[in-house]
Structures are given as C-alpha cells and as structure tokens.
Amino acid sequence: MSTILRGLQFYPGKTIIHKLDPRVKLVISLLLMATAALYLEVTIITMVIVVEALLSIVAKVFSRWARTVYGAAPLIILVFIANFLFKLSMPGQSLSFQSIYESLQLAYRLVAFLASFSIFFLTTTPEELGMALTKMKVPYMYTFAFISAIRFTPILAEELQSIVDAQRSRGLELEKGNIITRLRRYIPILVPLMVNVLRRSYELAEAIEVKCFGAKKNRTYLRELKMTTKDWITLSASITLFTVAIYIRYFSRISIP
C-alpha cells in the first residue's frame, strides 16, 4: 500500500521547471510526444529522450524520473512482444531482423512518451493541475472531483490496509488457493470497505455543506495561474522548435539516419 502513497506524493520544488506555468509544461510534454509520434527513427527518438533527460536534470528530479521510466519496463516489453507477434501474424511476413527492429522502434517510442508524461507529473503538484483545469474553463465540479480523488485515495488505501490487517488477525487467509477461492476471500475485505466508504461519504457531505460548497454560482479563487513573460518565451520557443520538427519531417529532403 505504501507504493500507492509514494506514487501520490508530490515534491514541491523551486527550479525553473517547477515554476513554469503548468499549462506551458503540459504543452511542452505534448509537443515532445508529438515529435516522438512524427518520427520513428531511432536517432530522433534518442534525441527526444535526451532532451527529456536534460529537462529532468534541470528540474532536479532525474533519479525519480529514471525510476518511473525504468518502472514502465514491463509495459514496454509487452508492447514489443505484442507488436512483434502482430507483425508475424501478418501474411507474407517471416521472422526477420527487419520485423524485430521495427517492433523495437515502436517500443522505444513508447519510452519517449512515458518519459515526457513523467516529467510533467513530477514537476507539477495536483494543486497546480487543478488550477490549470480551472483556467481552462473546466467546471469546478470536475476540478473538485479530481482534487478529492487525490485527497482521499491515500486515506482509503490506509483504511483498506487496516481492514486487511483486521481480517487477517481473525484468521482470513488471502494467499491460499486458486484464483476463484482467492477472489472469494476478498469479500470479507470489500464489504467492510464499502460500508466504511458509504459512512465516510455521509460525513463528508455534512462537512462540505457546512463549508458552503455550491453556495454561490460564481466561485472565487484565492490563487490563480498567471502567465509570466518567462512562460510566454518558453512556450513560443518550444512551439518554434516543434514547427522546425514538422518542417524537417514533411517538407525538407534531409535524410535521417
């Protein structure tokens, strides 16, 4: 359960990357991904990953960034195998160096995708994400649902753990038996969890009522995102670079190794 908690922990930082407007960071991540989607060449994908690595170093989150990318290895291997088998099943294909190489390229591209997402989430707090959603005119109901999900997941994870402990101390064995008996053994865990969640939701509803949720149509906000000059410069620089990438891909005759 501690992994869930760790995954949701956010580390406030003070680097240039952390201070960028989350919307700008989101655009940069998407552009990096789009670049990786435009090209399949190993050299370009490597360049994208290097750029991402540099960004993570500037943001001082390199080790955590590397860990998330490394953690996604099973998924990447799965994609590789799936692609490879798919290629083999196509008519007229045989087991060749070419098909292995192409599958590898696709899996490698996934690394660039994941790494790009990872930087965004490592340098943006959920709070900032919520503010970005508000700025993007997402109705507050949805932003609130998003923030609540982050707020209450660790609490529910803790509750689940204590129910597991309580039922185990009453003799419940979770690790024995085949899949079906194991699943059945989870019933004494899920039922109390549901009951607790329902009870908690009632208390939450009371508390939110007292805090005047939904009292006024036009909610105000204490903190609001503002684009600074730095944000605009970064944004335009990355868009320019991306335009260059599109140009090279579709209009120039530069051959890429």
Next chain:
Amino acid sequence: MREVNLEINEGEFVVLAGRSGCGKSTLLRCFNGLIPHFYDGEMIGKVEVCGLDTRQHPPYILSQYAGMVFQNPDNQLFALTVEADVAFALENLSFPRDEIKERVDQALKIMGIEELRDKSTLELSGGQKQKVAIASILAMHPKILLLDEPTSSLDPFSAKQLIDTIISLNQKHRITILIAEHRLEMLLPYASRIIIIDNGRIVLDGNPREILEKYDVIPYGVSVPRIVKVVMHLKKTLNNSLIPWTPLSVEEFVDIIRRWEEK
C-alpha cells in the same frame, strides 16, 4: 431529542456532556441548520440562531453565524494544502480575493499554524488537521463555534493543546463555544455552563461547579474530573469549612490548600 428549551447567550462557553448516542450531536446540528435541512426526520418547534430561524435559512447562511467542526479530521479537509483548505469556504461564498487572503492570514494566526500554510493536508498530524479544520471555519467569522467531539481521535497531549486553543478563542476572541466532549477534566474549569443530556432530554443545565457539587452525574455517563472525586471524598471526612467550594482543577485545589496555610 424531546422537550428542549434552551437559550444560550453571546460569549458563553457551553459543554455538552452525556454518554455516546444521547443526543449531543443532534442538538449541535440544530444550530447550523443541518437539522432540518440535511437530515430527514421530524422537527417540531423553533430554533433561532443570531435571530435567524433555522427553517428559513439554508446551512450555508447559518454556517456563517454558527460554524461547525466535526469529530474526524480527515473527513472535513477538502483541499490539498492548508492554505487552500482555509480558503475553501470563502471561495465557495465568492469573497473577493483580497478579503480571502486577509481572512486566511488571520485565521492561521489565531490558530497558531502559520508555519503549516504551504504544507500538504496529507502530511499533518491529527492535532494539526483539527486545528486547520477550526481555522477554515473561523475564516468565515462565525459568532458561534460548534464542536462535535473534536479531540476524540487525538492523543492526550494534542487534545490538551487543541482544548487550550479553543479556550483562548472564547476568552480572547469572544466566540461563543458549544462543545460536545468527553474530556471534561480540561474543559470544566473554563466552561461557563454544562448541559447534561440523557436519552434525548436535557437533564441538568447550569454552572459546572454547582452541578458537580449538587448532583451525582456519573449515571449519565459523564466523566467527573478526578480532582472533583477526591474533594467529594475529603468533604465527607473533613470539616466542611476546610473546603468551602469545589475546585474543578488541580490548580484551584492547590489554591484552597494555600489558604489553609495563610490561616
């Protein structure tokens, strides 16, 4: 609850006592409109808070007069940082940004938790969470603070700290306090009034010292402070003039003994 006839004056410090399920929480929920607006059931009679009839005003209006703090700190914080949570109710009420800022600063200062401002609500201790919960209610500038067993999930030290803060809210900031609590030992010396509820009825209501002197409250599930028990025993064996009044705290008892020396 039945046959409730109650009037609470501005600035009072009222302790609601009685065993679990006796109706303390129900009574508290009548003051901010959760009853009758949030709960189903039958309500006969009339409750007026600061001149507002609770039937005619929704909880979000009444909460600005009578703010409520609940038992479980985890179920009343909604934002991800302390500052955002204290601002939450004000944002819902569409206050202008400058005023939200000012009120958040003030509420954090009153509760003595300015250093927690940028912390995540997930990394706070139980006592800190409860202080944040009170701060976010105080930011609405209520005249009355309703507290439903706020220390029940805290360790004795954090509970003492929280109760001390609540006492100072009453003494320094003149906020009327209505608190349902089992830890009477820390509260009674400062309370102006104790209301004992049993089975949905108010059985005793008055000054804590007089109530404890005159009545045996233990059958109602009220935990009598140990010092009061000691003094009651002493009174039976010693000359009554030696203990002219019942002390509610150790400090008051020491005071009485000091007077013996002077004599």
